[in-house]
Amino acid sequence: MDGYDGGAHALTPLYAVDALEPGEVAAAEAHLDSCVTCREELVEVREALAAAVADEPAEPSSAALRARVMAALDDVPQLPALTAPSAPDDELARRRAQHEGADRAASGPAPRPGRSRGTAPRRWVQGLVAAAAAVVVAGAAVTGYAALQWRADAQSAQQVAQAITEVAGAPDAQMVDAQAGADGWGSSRVMVSRSLGEAVLVPTGVEDAPSGRTWQLWFVSGGDARPAGTFTGAGSAAVLSGAVDGADAVAVTLEPAGGSQAPTTTPVAVYPLTA
Amino acid sequence: MERERAVDPLAAPMARVAAGDRDAFGEVYDAVAPKVLAVTRAVLRNPSMAEEVTQEVLLEVWRQAARYDPSAGSVAAWATTIGHRRAVDRVRSVRAREDREDRVVAGEGRVEYDEVSEQVLQHEDEARVRKALKGLTELQREAVVMAYWGGRTSTEISAQLGVPVPTVKTRLRDGLQRLRGDLARGEPAAGGAS
Ligand SMILES: [Zn+2]
Numbered sequence: 127m128d129g130y131d132g133g134a135h136a137l138t139p140l141y142a143v144d145a146l147e148p149g150e151v152a153a154a155e156a157h158l159d160s161c162v163t164c165r166e167e168l169v170e171v172r173e174a175l176a177a178a179v180a181d182e183p184a185e186p187s188s189a190a191l192r193a194r195v196m197a198a199l200d201d202v203p204q205l206p207a208l209t210a211p212s213a214p215d216d217e218l219a220r221r222r223a224q225h226e227g228a229d230r231a232a233s234g235p236a237p238r239p240g241r242s243r244g245t246a247p248r249r250w251v252q253g254l255v256a257a258a259a260a261v262v263v264a265g266a267a268v269t270g271y272a273a274l275q276w277r278a279d280a281q282s283a284q285q286v287a288q289a290i291t292e293v294a295g296a297p298d299a300q301m302v303d304a305q306a307g308a309d310g311w312g313s314s315r316v317m318v319s320r321s322l323g324e325a326v327l328v329p330t331g332v333e334d335a336p337s338g339r340t341w342q343l344w345f346v347s348g349g350d351a352r353p354a355g356t357f358t359g360a361g362s363a364a365v366l367s368g369a370v371d372g373a374d375a376v377a378v379t380l381e382p383a384g385g386s387q388a389p390t391t392t393p394v395a396v397y398p399l400t401a
Numbered sequence: 402m403e404r405e406r407a408v409d410p411l412a413a414p415m416a417r418v419a420a421g422d423r424d425a426f427g428e429v430y431d432a433v434a435p436k437v438l439a440v441t442r443a444v445l446r447n448p449s450m451a452e453e454v455t456q457e458v459l460l461e462v463w464r465q466a467a468r469y470d471p472s473a474g475s476v477a478a479w480a481t482t483i484g485h486r487r488a489v490d491r492v493r494s495v496r497a498r499e500d501r502e503d504r505v506v507a508g509e510g511r512v513e514y515d516e517v518s519e520q521v522l523q524h525e526d527e528a529r530v531r532k533a534l535k536g537l538t539e540l541q542r543e544a545v546v547m548a549y550w551g552g553r554t555s556t557e558i559s560a561q562l563g564v565p566v567p568t569v570k571t572r573l574r575d576g577l578q579r580l581r582g583d584l585a586r587g588e589p590a591a592g593g594a595s
Contacts (some may be wrong), residue, residue: 145554180529198456207467
């Protein structure tokens with residue numbers, strides 16, 4: 127078909143390859159602000175194009191370029207995260223960020239995790255709390271983690287993204303490294319906000335649970351471990367169900383499919399929380 | 402909507418970059434700079450200009466690290482997008498200047514630019530790009546390569562190919578939809594981390 131009339135949607139693919147005439151760009155961006163379908167298309171087309179670009183082979187000049195960039199970091203102050211994208215002051219910066227390709231995803235309603243309450247004492251629980259090491263208080267810097275999950279199942283992804291954005295934007299947000307990380311769990315982290323009472327597991331580097339088993343999350347308080355949800359997939363962040371309350375740590379164990387009422391194995395990872 | 406994308410291996414280092422971690426930035430640099438260099442070279446056809454733009458882009462990644470939004474794409478796609486945009490901005494301002502000069506001196510640089518631009522695929526790693534775009538028809542591939550690797554607007558492509566602008570837009574749209582679908586289905590895309 128030669129007649130090309132997709133209305134404002136039609137601007138999106140051309141926007142993705144920077145092939146619009148200068149006068150058309152503003153209209154495309156205004157449309158992207160209001161059209162979730164086109165935002166999704168833009169993200170995916172850009173991903174596909176980046177994947178299609180072959181890496182430039184290293185040359186003698188490559189090392190010099192790298193050295194120049196590394197040396198220049200001293201002269202380039204980093205910008206703070208945008209925690210309130212709708213605030214007027216941030217709007218301009220947000221638009222600029224969008225212009226640079228960082229279009230923000232639509233945010234759905236925040237999930238309110240139910241408060242599940244089973245408790246079960248385990249011996250390992252006491253020991254691990256004592257091992258609480260430095261907790262990284264990343265504050266605003268953790269916003270880059272917003273929506274780390276990649277599940278394209280838009281509804282739940284957006285809800286998870288929303289929860290993560292909320293936690294990351296909380297003034298008391300903490301990013302906690304795994305302390306007792308078993309194989310594959312060393313890079314995983316938990317992001318937590320006590321004021322919101324929410325925690326999110328960021329399972330970087332984690333494998334899928336073996337078949338017939340599931341990873342299970344726990345809130346650990348004193349000698350008790352409270353179930354905080356299960357997840358099998360390695361690919362997406364998991365919002366812990368239940369409130370953080372007075373938990374001393376978050377832990378993960380491998381459990382039979384469906385999860386357990388109390389931990390049945392030694393944790394693969396523990397994330398000590400500060401008070 | 403059932404598609405599931407892989408976890409971005411650069412997500413964790415990128416979060417550390419946001420906190421000012423230079424080692425993590427080195428990791429991100431090594432992963433994305435070759436791609437940014439490739440796309441800026443394709444568009445600019447000038448290695449030293451491409452290096453300049455690549456340097457700007459990587460410093461922008463450092464500067465904006467805390468504002469990087471993973472829901473808007475992988476770190477590699479983000480950096481590549483910034484690189485493409487900047488290369489295109491620069492090539493267009495050069496071209497606009499040349500156009501002004503053309504009125505005085507009968508189009509020297511302009512002719513040279515066009516000749517090189519038509520050979521985008523010869524200069525870029527032809528086999529890999531072709532493989533990535535193998536699901537596209539010949540006409541779609543031509544339009545996508547001219548737009549993305551050649552940094553041309555739909556109007557410029559229309560003039561160069563001698564076909565109406567709406568036709569160019571249709572080819573681009575259909576070609577990009579196809580490319581997007583191929584990636585979502587996990588078909589082997591060329592490029593990627595080598
Ligand atoms: Zn649209």
